[in-house]
Amino acid sequence: MTILERLQAMRAGDVPTHGGRTLAYVYDSGLRDADAIGREALSMYASSNGLDPTAFPSLLAMENELIDLAAGLLDAPDTAVGTVTSGGTESILLAVQAARDARTDVRKPNVVMATSAHAAFHKACHYFGVERHMVDVDPSTMRADADAMAAAIDSDTVLVVASAPSYAHGVVDPVRPIAQAAKAAGVRCHVDACIGGWVLPYLDEPPAGPWTFAVGGVTSISVDLHKYAYTPKGVSLLLHRDPELRRPQFFASADWPGYTMLNSTTQSTKSGGPLAAAWAVVQHIGSDGYAQLARDARSGVDELIAGIATIEHLSLIAAPDSTLLAVETDDACDVFTIADEMLDQGWYVQPQLSFRGMRPSLHLSLSAATAPHVPQFLTALGKAVDAAVASGPIEVASELVEAAQAIDPATLDDAAFDGLLQIAGLGGDGTVGMPERMAPVNALLDAAPPALREALLVAYLDRLTRR
Structure with a gap:
């Protein structure tokens, strides 16, 4: 069997990436010619390095063109600037990091977000030592409660978050009152449009109202191209209203004997392939194509x-x-x-x-x-x-539910996690694997508190990746 044949064989167990049958993780335009040009551009630029735009000016040109196109879609002012990142999570990480680093006067910074905000904000707060102030959504609409969000802002808040739309429920938050409250408090407001930013501009305005830079107080917006711009993974854009807002995102270090490190993103070395592929697909499909x-x-x-x-x-x-x-x-x-x-x-x-x-x-x-x-x-x-x-509905034994509610994950050792994974159907005899049916596993996880869910899944991932 050849190497390519082996790759094809390994893909057999994956969910399909084309054909429209996978309703999460992948986004398929159905346009074979767009997919083909994306793959060709990806291959053409795979060995280029986005670390230094002076060494690869073609990548800088493509980045600036994509930011310019996004600025038009998102009603950005002429002062707007942007950066290409590896995905929505990196865009969100950078938005939180820039907000934190812009407020060196705040000792215990926090981010105000609805409970429906993407978990990438949790990750950013974890990485950068920022507290999360989470506000329940309006249960009748699943949108962020603007009044409650405003009330949650305090003197240590460095960023307020709105979603356009939220991933979990597909609704756009009331961005205008949220952004106005942030502006009144002198706080940045980030709109997470990672999943909606390249499709909402082509649809009717959502019931909650405008959500782009047209709203005063919106200071940054993230939008993923590998979602509804239908480009190969992984390219996202992070736009700021002006250069001053973006500046804390950048990192430079000359305090060593090597080259001066200068980065606009979390990554240093990064293949230019995804950027080139995104540029090619966006140019190929065009505005009219995206509208359709x-x-x-x-x-x-x-x-x-x-x-x-x-x-x-x-x-x-x-x-x-x-x-x-x-x-x-x-x-x-x-x-x-x-x-x-x-x-x-x-x-x-x-x-x-x-x-x-x-x-x-x-x-x-x-x-x-x-x-x-x-x-x-x-x-x-x-x-x-x-x-x-x-x-019938899957029923989890009451004693398991009670045990799950009482367990403190911090007290569990490796052996205890192995036992819990076996109970959950994710392992046995010291090994883990992919269960044939996920429903019993998900039902047991659903009965567990979020902290135990997280600990179990981390333990599972750890064991999947052990040699």
Whole structure:
């Protein structure tokens, strides 16, 4: 078997990246010519290095062109500047880091965010020693509560966060009042448009109102190109309203005998391939092309909403503002079994665990390539629900639930984690693997507090990556 044949064989167990059947993780335009030019550009620039723009000025030119295009989409002023990053998480990390470093006078900085803000903000706060002040969303809309957000801002707040839209529920926060409250307090406001920034501008304004730089008080916006710009992974953009806001993001070090390190991002060495691929795909599809792709995806969402309304036991958690949504079930079945049943039929949907009184749900991100297949998806979804109802909701033994609630992860050693992983169905006899059915695992994780969920999954990942 050749090396390429081995690669093809290894891919056999992966979810498909094209064809519109994976409704999370990947975004498929359905345009083969765009995919082809992206792959060619990726290969052409794979060995280039974005560390030094003076050595690779072509990368700098492409970066500036992408930022200019994004600035137009996001109603940015002429003073706006931006940076290409490796993905939404890095864009968010840099937004938090820049906000922290701009306020050296604050000893215990905090970020105010809704509970629906992406977990990448948790990661940023963890990395950079920033406290999280989390505010519950409005339960009727799942949007951030602007009044509660404003009330949470204090003298140590360095950043306020809004989502456009939130990943978990697909709704756009009321950015205007949130940004106004931040501005009144002299605090930065970041809009996380990683998943919506390249599609929302082509759709009707969301019910919560404007969310771009057109809103006074918005100081930075992140938008991923490898989502709804349909470029190869991983390229995101982080835009700031002016250079002064961006400056703390940069890092330089001349205090050693080697070259002076100068970085605009967390990374130093980075392949120019993803940037070149993103530039090529964006140039190829163009504004009119993206407008059509956005309409196609949103049309598919509307058809999906109508279809879900006809399936007993399912309901939307909130009316989506973009191209992603979340679905929950009644007590007749559970979303974890539905996700397994959908995978058996060749569709990947993403289960989300319960949180602060919110029921478990299924996350669906609809790409343009999925839109023509919504009828088949709905047929499969109906069958999956029927199968889930027939088997009944997964029940976790009450003694396991009580034990999970009482466990302090900080007190567990390696052997204890091995035992818990075995109970959860993620390991046994000192080994771990991928279970055939994830529903029982997810049901047990759902019964555990978030801290134990995190600890178990970290232990699982650790063991998957041991030799």
